[in-house]
Each structure stands twice: as C-alpha cells, then as structure tokens.
Amino acid sequence: MNKHKIKPVKPSLRRKLSAFSERFFPRLHQRPSTNRPGRPQAAQTSVHHAQRHQTSGMVLQPTAFHRFKKWAGRIAALFLLLTACLIGALLYLSMQSLPAASISQTSQMLDLHGQVIDTFHTGENRRSVPLDQISPNLVKATIAIEDRRFYDHPGFDIKGLGRAIVANTVSLSAKQGASTLTQQLARNLYLTHEKTWQRKFKEAIYTMQLEMHYSKDEILSLYLNQIYYGHGAYGIEAAASLYFNKKASELTLAESAMLAGIPKGPKYYSPHMDMKNAKDRQLTILSIMAEDGVISKTEADKAYEEVLQFQPLGAGNQAGFAPYFRDYVKYLAVDKLGINEQLLNEGGITIYTTLDPVAQNAAETAVDKELANSDGQQAALISLDPRNGYIKAMVGGRDYKNNQFNRVFADTRQPGSSFKPIVYLTALQSGQLTPASRFKSEPTSFIYDEGRKVYKPSNYNDKYTNDFITMRQAIASSDNIYAVDTIMTVGADKVIETARKLGITSPMSPLPSLALGTFPVSPYQMASAFAVLANGGKRVEPTAITRIEDRSGRILYEAKQQAQQVVDPANAFVLTSLMESVFESGGTGNRVAAMIKRPVAGKTGTTANDAWLVGYTPELATAVWTGFDKGRKLTVAEAHRAAPIFAAYTEQALSAVPPKIFPIPADVVSVYVDPASGKLAEATCSAKQLEYFVKGTEPIEVCGEASGAPGDTSDQGTEESKAAEERKSWWNDLKRWWQHD
Incomplete structure (x- = not known):
C-alpha cells in the first residue's frame, strides 16, 4: 500500500468549465453507448472514466457556500448590467433634444411711459419675463406651496411622495399631490393631462431631460412663465397684470401668496370666482412660508390682513383707448417695417410707441365734449411734438366701434x-414781402x-x-x-x-x-408742416414707433430721427409771431383765446364742408378737422367747432407744462411800425404795432417824428403808448424780457 496520500488534483480552468458545463448543460455531454457485445474495450473505458470522476469528486461536489457564491455572483452581474443600462439610458437621454414646445407669447404695445395700451395674441395670453423680473415674494410663495424641496431633489421628490401618500391615507382623500415643479412643467410643455401609464412614463422621461438640460432657476423661470392662472392669463406677468394691474416684479407678499395659490385650481381659487377659497389658500401658503422660516409669523399675519386691490376683470383691456392710433401702429409694424403677422400675434414682441396717455385722453375728451350734441359730425385730431416728431395723440373719428376709418390720414379735405x-x-x-x-x-x-x-x-x-x-x-x-x-x-x-x-x-x-x-391735404400732413414752424424751421419726420424688440429683448427696429433745417429760423419765427395774432383781438381764433393760458400760434380754415384749426406751441403741433363724411355742408355753428377742440386739447395736454415763449433767433429784430403805412413808427405817428423782422428787412421810411435824437428808434413813442400796446397780449411781456435779457 502506498504510504503517500493522494493529493486532490487542482482542476485546471478547462476542467472547471467542463464541470460547470456538465452540471448545468448535461445533455451536451451525453454520448452514444459503446458497450456492444464482443467489445470489452468499451467497458474498460467506462470503468476508467468512473475512476477519474471518483478521483476528482471532492472538487466538483457543490456545497452551501459554493451555491451562495454562485447566486451572489449572478445577482451582482445582474445589478451591474442594470446599472450599465441605466447609465446608458441616462447618457442617451442627455444627448437627446427635448421636444419642440410651441409656446405662443402675447405681444404688447406700450405708450410713451411704458404702460401697456394694447396686446396681441391668437390663443394664450402669455408674456414671459426673466426670473430676476419676478418678485422674490412670488417665487418663495410658489415653491412653498408647490415644491418645498425643489432645489434639493433631482426632479422627483421621493420624500415628498411618501409624505403625500401618508397624508392622503390618513385623510382618505387626494388632498396632497406629489408632482414636483419639474414634473408639472414637463406635463404642461409636452403632454396632455390624461391619466394613463403611457403619459406618466413620458412625463418621467421629460422630467429627467429637463433636469439635465436646465438649471433649477431656469426650470423655475419656465414654470412661472408657463403655468395657468385663470381667466385667460398664462404666466405670472399676465397674471399680475390681470389681477393687480402690476408687473410681476412689483408684487407684494400678500399679492404673491394670493396668486401662488391659483394654479392648483383657477376656477376654485381665483378671487374673482370665490374669495373665501382664495383667502383660505393664501393663508395656507403664508403659514407654510412661516413654518419653513421663509418669512416670520408677523409678516405672514400682516400679509393675510392686507386688503388687496383687485383689478376688475376686463379693466385692463385698452380696447377703448386710442384705437385709431393702435391701428396705425399695427399698420406701420406690418406693412411698413415688415413685422410678420404671426410674430406680431404669437411672438411676444414689444412695440414702443410715442403715445402720451395724458395728451391722448385730453384729445378724446375734447372731441367727445364738443361733438356730444352734434348729429353725425365727425372730427380728426393729430398732435405731435415738433422737437422730435413723436405723435403724442391721435383721434380718427368720434365713434371707432361703428366706423374705423381714420380721418387723420384722409387726403380728401380742403384745408x-x-x-x-x-x-x-x-x-x-x-424776400419779396415782409410783415409790413x-x-x-x-x-x-x-x-x-x-x-x-x-x-x-x-x-x-x-x-x-x-x-x-x-x-x-x-x-x-x-x-x-x-x-x-x-x-x-x-x-x-x-x-x-x-x-x-x-x-x-x-x-x-x-x-x-x-x-x-x-x-386737399390730410390733417396728418398739416400738423407735420406746422411742426416745422414750431421747431424753428427744422423738420423731423413724424413717428409713432420708437423701437420694436423681440421676446428676448433683441432690437428688431429702432427709429433714427434726424432734424433737417428746411426753413430759415428767422423766417419761421417771424411767421410764428404773425400767426399769434390769430388768437388776439380781431383774430379768427379770438373766441377761444381765453381758454389757452400760454403763447400759441395757428391758423383757422373754413370751407363749405370743412372746418380747421392748425396751430402749435413750442411743445405741440396740432391739426384739428371737423366735418361730415358724406360732404354735407356745415352750418355756422358746426363750422366753429374745430377751434374749441384745439383750445381745450392744447391746454389740457400741457396742463403740467409751464408756458413757454417761442425762442427768438439772433437775426430777428423788433421795431414799432405804423400799420396804416408800414413805416417805422416814431413818437408822433398816430398808431404803432410792435413787429418782428428778419434783420435787414425792417422798414427804413419813418412815420412821424422822433422824440429823442435824430434816427434814435430804440425808445419810440411815449411810455404810455408802449404800455397800452403791451397790454394787448400778456405774453408780450415775456417776449420782451426774453429778447432783452
């Protein structure tokens, strides 16, 4: 007997694989039987194999540890496979673009002071603004009620989901939702609100992509500009305007808490639908903000007690204000400046105009008051600033709802x-004629x-x-x-x-x-022409649009105003001085002179069918026309209605502007003349009129005799006669002071 123990043979890798294969895939190792009669060799071979297996049996026999090790390996391999698949899926999603979201934006038309006078939209009323133009109060209130852990989760709030499940289970209702702001944004941007597994799966995919492609602030900005606040208002800017007539940046804490509660259910929480529900929701939001330490308990209580000033529904609609001007601006934008109509209605552009709301209100009031008792008589008024060409007011008729024809541009009326x-x-x-x-x-x-x-x-x-x-x-x-x-x-x-x-x-x-x-000449052209005189002979093209910006603030158009000297300043002033007489004693505009408390120049015009007054101050050039569309002849009373409209409008439009005299150019001289002869008026001349001339064109011939040294005309006439002359018009004192200062 061999004294040496037989050491187990350590199976080679090939044997391990063979053993593994035989155990789990035995059929692959089955061979046809070779034990046929007369063939003892096969039996010997079989015995040999049996001995081999018996020798190596201690290696292949499975134990509990081996079985655990095998299953653990399988689980680990499966986990690694799933992890690899997940990583691959995330990498794939990160490289994929989000679906194109067609978000229409409401375009706006602003007046000279930046107030909205018109909006354009074919569907949703939405006006997007950057996050830094949204009140921090509104941002905090929205996060508090919609997604308290917004900045902490990756798009899905597992903790919030668990909290919602517990709360809903306790209350046996679905009072708390678990959707994050990102999930809500994904649903609103790309999906419907149907409750199907397919929609929920897509929502999850889009939520992950949003978190991959955008920062938290960008997601919050998209959400606040997308969400529905009721009554047709989409986005916080439209909501702030609708409910409080404010910009989103101006919202107070109380207003913010009120608005933040509406998206949950606009029909249920809108203060215009149910004030109690709205206040209860506001209190909930303020309480959460105080609980989270965003605001103090005192601030929450004060905000809840604040009485909010809601704007009535429809009050923000400017459809009745400056309708002819707004139509004109749209015409300019589309037909003259090439702004696409779809961009106008859906692109969120901003059109900055020259309209002065004070002047426009004065114009509409003056026309309405003067024509209140007339039967069908129409009117047109256009007023512009001669210094820069800005159209400050425009009235194209007395009743826009029934007739949208803008008579300001009608070129069928004789001036x-x-x-x-x-x-x-x-x-x-x-130089062929002078005032004398x-x-x-x-x-x-x-x-x-x-x-x-x-x-x-x-x-x-x-x-x-x-x-x-x-x-x-x-x-x-x-x-x-x-x-x-x-x-x-x-x-x-x-x-x-x-x-x-x-x-x-x-x-x-x-x-x-x-x-x-x-x-025939249109009121528009007449006002433009007289503005040149008011501006010292410089012409500036009338303009209604200063610039147009796209939704990102990129300038699409900007007016380039250039003044061109088309009339000599001295001649422009001399004519202006002559036209001031229209509003003095004996002038055709004297009837309304008392209504105007400032220097004014102008000219009346009357035909069988048309009545005009075109005039100006240093700040405003205005054309007023009255008449009938069908060419009916004017009665005497009807022919006198243009002047009162002009006077009432001018004084009201400039009520906050101190009176100013027309600047006197250096090459203008003033002398006293005799109206009867056109000569220089000396002390003994029977009548005197202070007159302005372009230097070198004043009269040379003398009427009467001088009271001082020969040829001295610096102190013509007696002190009494000069004082009487100056009292004819109170603002002549201002002109004297200006000239001799």
Whole structure:
C-alpha cells in the first residue's frame, strides 16, 4: 500500500468549465453507448472514466457556500448590467433634444411711459419675463406651496411622495399631490393631462431631460412663465397684470401668496370666482412660508390682513383707448417695417410707441365734449411734438366701434385758409414781402395763365376793409385777397416747393386758388408742416414707433430721427409771431383765446364742408378737422367747432407744462411800425404795432417824428403808448424780457 496520500488534483480552468458545463448543460455531454457485445474495450473505458470522476469528486461536489457564491455572483452581474443600462439610458437621454414646445407669447404695445395700451395674441395670453423680473415674494410663495424641496431633489421628490401618500391615507382623500415643479412643467410643455401609464412614463422621461438640460432657476423661470392662472392669463406677468394691474416684479407678499395659490385650481381659487377659497389658500401658503422660516409669523399675519386691490376683470383691456392710433401702429409694424403677422400675434414682441396717455385722453375728451350734441359730425385730431416728431395723440373719428376709418390720414379735405401760412412763408423766404408789406383788401379780379384766365376770390361774408392791410392783419382776419395777391407775387410753383419742404405730398397745381387751400391735404400732413414752424424751421419726420424688440429683448427696429433745417429760423419765427395774432383781438381764433393760458400760434380754415384749426406751441403741433363724411355742408355753428377742440386739447395736454415763449433767433429784430403805412413808427405817428423782422428787412421810411435824437428808434413813442400796446397780449411781456435779457 502506498504510504503517500493522494493529493486532490487542482482542476485546471478547462476542467472547471467542463464541470460547470456538465452540471448545468448535461445533455451536451451525453454520448452514444459503446458497450456492444464482443467489445470489452468499451467497458474498460467506462470503468476508467468512473475512476477519474471518483478521483476528482471532492472538487466538483457543490456545497452551501459554493451555491451562495454562485447566486451572489449572478445577482451582482445582474445589478451591474442594470446599472450599465441605466447609465446608458441616462447618457442617451442627455444627448437627446427635448421636444419642440410651441409656446405662443402675447405681444404688447406700450405708450410713451411704458404702460401697456394694447396686446396681441391668437390663443394664450402669455408674456414671459426673466426670473430676476419676478418678485422674490412670488417665487418663495410658489415653491412653498408647490415644491418645498425643489432645489434639493433631482426632479422627483421621493420624500415628498411618501409624505403625500401618508397624508392622503390618513385623510382618505387626494388632498396632497406629489408632482414636483419639474414634473408639472414637463406635463404642461409636452403632454396632455390624461391619466394613463403611457403619459406618466413620458412625463418621467421629460422630467429627467429637463433636469439635465436646465438649471433649477431656469426650470423655475419656465414654470412661472408657463403655468395657468385663470381667466385667460398664462404666466405670472399676465397674471399680475390681470389681477393687480402690476408687473410681476412689483408684487407684494400678500399679492404673491394670493396668486401662488391659483394654479392648483383657477376656477376654485381665483378671487374673482370665490374669495373665501382664495383667502383660505393664501393663508395656507403664508403659514407654510412661516413654518419653513421663509418669512416670520408677523409678516405672514400682516400679509393675510392686507386688503388687496383687485383689478376688475376686463379693466385692463385698452380696447377703448386710442384705437385709431393702435391701428396705425399695427399698420406701420406690418406693412411698413415688415413685422410678420404671426410674430406680431404669437411672438411676444414689444412695440414702443410715442403715445402720451395724458395728451391722448385730453384729445378724446375734447372731441367727445364738443361733438356730444352734434348729429353725425365727425372730427380728426393729430398732435405731435415738433422737437422730435413723436405723435403724442391721435383721434380718427368720434365713434371707432361703428366706423374705423381714420380721418387723420384722409387726403380728401380742403384745408382752406389754414394753408395760407405756407404762402406767407414762401413770401418771407423769397424776400419779396415782409410783415409790413401791404395789399388792399377789396374785391379783386386776378389775371393769370398769360392773361387767358381770371380768378375772382372773395372774403368770408364779403367783408373787406377796403384799405391797405399788413401781413399781420391779413393773417389775423384771414383776408383772402391779401393771400391771393401774395401768391401772385411770389409764384404758385414756389409755394408748392415750400409745401414739399414742409412735408406735404398731396397733389397740387400752381393756380392762384392754391393760396386759399383748395387742394386737399390730410390733417396728418398739416400738423407735420406746422411742426416745422414750431421747431424753428427744422423738420423731423413724424413717428409713432420708437423701437420694436423681440421676446428676448433683441432690437428688431429702432427709429433714427434726424432734424433737417428746411426753413430759415428767422423766417419761421417771424411767421410764428404773425400767426399769434390769430388768437388776439380781431383774430379768427379770438373766441377761444381765453381758454389757452400760454403763447400759441395757428391758423383757422373754413370751407363749405370743412372746418380747421392748425396751430402749435413750442411743445405741440396740432391739426384739428371737423366735418361730415358724406360732404354735407356745415352750418355756422358746426363750422366753429374745430377751434374749441384745439383750445381745450392744447391746454389740457400741457396742463403740467409751464408756458413757454417761442425762442427768438439772433437775426430777428423788433421795431414799432405804423400799420396804416408800414413805416417805422416814431413818437408822433398816430398808431404803432410792435413787429418782428428778419434783420435787414425792417422798414427804413419813418412815420412821424422822433422824440429823442435824430434816427434814435430804440425808445419810440411815449411810455404810455408802449404800455397800452403791451397790454394787448400778456405774453408780450415775456417776449420782451426774453429778447432783452
């Protein structure tokens, strides 16, 4: 017997694999039987194999430890496989783009002070704003009631889910939800609210992608701009405007707690639907915020007790304010500036306009009041700042709901005598006439077209002085004969040339009747032309839109205003001084002079069908037209309605602006003249009128004798006569002071 113990043979790797294979896949090792009769070798072989297995049996026999080890390996392999799959899935999701979410944005039109005067949207009323333009109170209140652990979880709040399950089980209801803000955002952006497993699976996928692609602040911003707050308001900016007429950045703690509670159920928690429910929800939110230490208990109590000032539903709708102007702005944006209509209605653009709400309100009030008792008489008013061309107010008619035609741009109305200042400006610039130039006011026949034609104008009601009058007298009394004499002197073609420089583009013919405003011009063009005079001869193109921005604040359009000197400043001032006489004693605008407490220049105009007053101060140039759409002739009373509208509007629109005189250019001189002769008025002259001239064009001939040294005209006339002259217009004192300061 062998004294050496037989050591077990350590199986090789091949034997291990063979043993493993035989144990779990025995059929692979089955062989056909070889023990046939007469073949003892096969039996010996079988015995040999048996001995081999017997020898190595202690290696292949399974034990409890071996079985545990095998199953643990399988579980570990499975875990690693699942982990690899999860990592792979997350990597795949991180590389995939989120579905395109078509979120329409409400576009806005703002007035000169940044207040909304119109909104455009085809579906949802939404206006997105950055997170830093949302009140921190609203942010904190929303997180407190919707997702207290928002900044701590990866999109799914397992702890919150457990808390909700316990709370709902205790109350036997579904009072607490477990959806995070990210889950709600995913659902609102990409899915419907149907309760199916397929929707929940997609929601989970999109939630993970949102957390991968965006920061927490970005997700919160998207949520606050997306969520529905009831009554058609989507997003907190629209909600703040709807409920409190505020921007989202201006919300107080009390207002924020009220609004944060609405998305849970707008029909149930809206203060416009159920104030008790809304207040209860507000209290819940404030209590949670105090419990979490976001605010103090005192702040919560104070906010709950605060009486909120809700805006009535529909009060924020500006449909009744400046409708003609808003239509004009939309026309400019789409037809002139090329803004796509879909972008206008869904793109969230902002249109900044020049509309002054104070001036617009004054314009609408003046028109409504003056036409309140008229039967169908219409009116148009346009007013702009001559210094920058900004259109401050626009009224295109008396009843927008029934008639949207904007008469401000109607070029079928004859301006009548309101066109005469353009004739006189041409004469002054040509040097052929001065304020002291005289023509006789009497019935006159004018021969033109090389003697082939005759023109016989007449004054209103056939009233003539039958004497020579100066340009100031002609403008104040609106003498037609003087106007036609002037155009015959300077040439009608030169008058048209001047009109074009002032911005009038309407068709005109070089005829004597042009002086009396027989060729139609729109109120828009008349206001633009007179603005040049108010601005010292500088023309600035009228504008209603200063700039347009897209939803990201990128500038799509910006107005580039440039002033062009088209009229000599001295001539512009001299004509302005002459036109001030319209509102003085004997002037056609004297009826409303008492209504205006500031220097003003202008010109009335009356035809059978149209009544005008076009005038200006240093800050506003305004054209007012009244008449009938169907061309009905005006009665005497109806013909006098343009002036009161102009006066009431001008004084109210400038109520907060101190009166200013028109600046006097350096090359303008003032002297006293005799209106009867047009000569310099000395002490012994029977009448005196202070008159302004472009330096070098003042009269040389003298009427009367000087009281001082020969040729001294610095102190013409007695102190008594000068004081009496100055009392004719209170603002002449201001002009004297300005000139001699």
